[in-house]
Amino acid sequence: MDMEVTAWHSLHSTMTAQQGRRRFSRGTLRRITAFARPHRRKLGWFLVLSTVTAMLAVATPLLAGRVVDAIVGGRSAGLVLGLSGLIAAIALAEAGLGLLTRWLSASIGEGLILDLRTTVYDHVQRMPIAFFTRTRTGALVSRLNNDVIGAQRAFSDTLSGVVSNIVTLLLTLAVMLSLSWPITLIALVLLPVFVLPARRVGRRLADLRREGADHNAAMGTQMTERFSAPGATLVKLMGRPSRESAEFAARARRVRDIGVRSAMVQTYFVTALTLVSALALAVVYGLGGFLALRGQLEAGSIVSLALLLTRLYAPLTALSGAHIEVMSALVSFERVFEVLDLKPLITEKPDARDVPEGPVSVEFDSVRFGYPSADKVSLASLEEVATLDTRGGEEVLHGISFRAEPGQMVALVGSSGAGKSTIAQLLPRLYDTDSGAVRLGGEDVRELTAASLRDTLGMVTQDGHLFHDSIRENLLLAKPEAADDELWDALRRARLDELIASLPDGLDTVVGERGYRLSGGERQRLTIARLLLAHPRVVILDEATAHLDNTSEAAVQEALTEALDGRTALVIAHRLSTVRAADLILVVEGGRIVERGTHETLLAQDGRYAELYRTQFAAAQAGTASPAGSPEIVGSPVDTVPEAGPDLVPGAPLVN
Numbered sequence: 001m002d003m004e005v006t007a008w009h010s011l012h013s014t015m016t017a018q019q020g021r022r023r024f025s026r027g028t029l030r031r032i033t034a035f036a037r038p039h040r041r042k043l044g045w046f047l048v049l050s051t052v053t054a055m056l057a058v059a060t061p062l063l064a065g066r067v068v069d070a071i072v073g074g075r076s077a078g079l080v081l082g083l084s085g086l087i088a089a090i091a092l093a094e095a096g097l098g099l100l101t102r103w104l105s106a107s108i109g110e111g112l113i114l115d116l117r118t119t120v121y122d123h124v125q126r127m128p129i130a131f132f133t134r135t136r137t138g139a140l141v142s143r144l145n146n147d148v149i150g151a152q153r154a155f156s157d158t159l160s161g162v163v164s165n166i167v168t169l170l171l172t173l174a175v176m177l178s179l180s181w182p183i184t185l186i187a188l189v190l191l192p193v194f195v196l197p198a199r200r201v202g203r204r205l206a207d208l209r210r211e212g213a214d215h216n217a218a219m220g221t222q223m224t225e226r227f228s229a230p231g232a233t234l235v236k237l238m239g240r241p242s243r244e245s246a247e248f249a250a251r252a253r254r255v256r257d258i259g260v261r262s263a264m265v266q267t268y269f270v271t272a273l274t275l276v277s278a279l280a281l282a283v284v285y286g287l288g289g290f291l292a293l294r295g296q297l298e299a300g301s302i303v304s305l306a307l308l309l310t311r312l313y314a315p316l317t318a319l320s321g322a323h324i325e326v327m328s329a330l331v332s333f334e335r336v337f338e339v340l341d342l343k344p345l346i347t348e349k350p351d352a353r354d355v356p357e358g359p360v361s362v363e364f365d366s367v368r369f370g371y372p373s374a375d376k377v378s379l380a381s382l383e384e385v386a387t388l389d390t391r392g393g394e395e396v397l398h399g400i401s402f403r404a405e406p407g408q409m410v411a412l413v414g415s416s417g418a419g420k421s422t423i424a425q426l427l428p429r430l431y432d433t434d435s436g437a438v439r440l441g442g443e444d445v446r447e448l449t450a451a452s453l454r455d456t457l458g459m460v461t462q463d464g465h466l467f468h469d470s471i472r473e474n475l476l477l478a479k480p481e482a483a484d485d486e487l488w489d490a491l492r493r494a495r496l497d498e499l500i501a502s503l504p505d506g507l508d509t510v511v512g513e514r515g516y517r518l519s520g521g522e523r524q525r526l527t528i529a530r531l532l533l534a535h536p537r538v539v540i541l542d543e544a545t546a547h548l549d550n551t552s553e554a555a556v557q558e559a560l561t562e563a564l565d566g567r568t569a570l571v572i573a574h575r576l577s578t579v580r581a582a583d584l585i586l587v588v589e590g591g592r593i594v595e596r597g598t599h600e601t602l603l604a605q606d607g608r609y610a611e612l613y614r615t616q617f618a619a620a621q622a623g624t625a626s627p628a629g630s631p632e633i634v635g636s637p638v639d640t641v642p643e644a645g646p647d648l649v650p651g652a653p654l655v656n
Helices: 003-019 027-072 077-125 129-134 137-179 181-189 191-227 229-238 241-293 299-320 322-340 420-426 450-456 471-476 484-493 497-502 520-534 550-564 576-580 599-605 608-622
Strands: 362-370 395-404 409-414 435-440 457-461 538-542 568-572 584-589 592-597
Touching (some): 027 077, 027 137, 027 299, 027 322, 077 137, 077 322, 137 181, 137 299, 137 322, 181 241, 181 299, 191 229, 191 241, 241 299, 395 409, 395 420, 395 435, 395 568, 395 584, 395 592, 420 568, 450 457, 457 550, 471 520, 520 550, 538 550, 584 599, 584 608, 592 608, 599 608
Parallel strands (some): 409 568, 538 568
Antiparallel strands (some): 362 435
């Protein structure tokens, strides 16, 4: 390694280390050992081979000096050829060991990445919905990418570098001192001129890189938000394209300026250190030549010292910042462990049972619930805030009790924020109750297996989510082993088969991000088809027809009629036609059930439900939309606005 390469390596190592310099917990080491244990055999061989390679690197300069001495001393050609052959053999051995060491390094590093990523991914999947509602997706993804790779560097780069550099440094110093202690001491005196600027410039470049990374992150966020379908629509409707372009260009210009400045700082530094290294070599040749002329040093020793000089500076400069590099790598481990230390609020008991076979009843028994505070489900670093919001835990459901017999439909109506969706989310255990019980088939959902809950329950929300994938893959989420005939049957029952058949790629049509290539009604019907494919025994509809026009709503409600046939249903009402068909209507206000009964009995009571009905009826008679802030259940009665769609009566005939 020549001195210029040494300078670049020193600068890069110092800069990278300064970027991640932080304190760490000693307990992290024990957890790292647990992850490293499966790779301990490869790790041992890796360290041994790294040590042998370092020893061979020191042997080559010595042999080169012996060759010069043999030539100057007029030794036999056989000796020169023998030494040259030995140098060649060492070079071949170094090359072979280098390949093997690199394979071991890659195998250990990539294996560690695999272990960490799969562990974090599996852990995150077990986190409650509250975790995802608070966490910034980009920050979480960064843990699985940047921090995992940083942790991997602790084994593949930092550890091997420290071992090989220590061995190389000790051997090089020992050999140089044995050849000429005065020259060795002079070389060490020049070391601060080489190392100290590297640390100072490294810190400066780290600051520049950090600023550049911040600007790049800001540009990435801007592009991600503006280039998504809803973001692009918002910019076109309400944004200022010229202002957006100006903001983006300003950040891009700053990144350009930082790049130019960083390049020049690096170039100045490397040029200066290359000059210092040239002066150091001049000292070696000058002082060594002087001592050789006086008979105090062999000519071959001068050559060996010159070659060893570069092998002295490289490990010294690397080890001068080794503790920072180690700390940086350990910080990456800590950031990964930080996510793993978040305990899932919802866990499956070891002796959990399956949902009982046959028709399933749904029961809420004196359920009380409050959303968990941020410190229980999130991290400040994942939310990208200084401190977590400690608010939360206030009770939002107060003694909710009702029962839906197998095959019955129970509707929840009430004002926005009354707690209807919260009630629906407790059934599939997206959250757990604080007190009371939620039961399926008479069994507390906390006593049931997660797999059987997924098989039993099917849910359609007002914003049915689709992945940026094909129609086939989005359907197969419900039943991975389903054949094409089953997929088409589900689409037919969801009134979507003709549309999909008309598409050029059919089932292989990609729906786009969040399904934005489909209309709102088509997207909802596709989520209903997915539900039909799963054949759940209990269906939860969380305002599945909200925000749809009359035509789309009619098509979706036809599909919902099929979905509800013979199934127990919990429906958060959006249209009054849906409410009229229910076996039981629950009026929820302020987290409490304030009224319950059928459509007719609730109207006769002339309470909150009747008030909501009259509000909607008046709006329908006026031919206008409901006033802003009106309750969500408000929808036109079937007898006044028939285009609102058919009643959702389980087992009702389908509308062709």
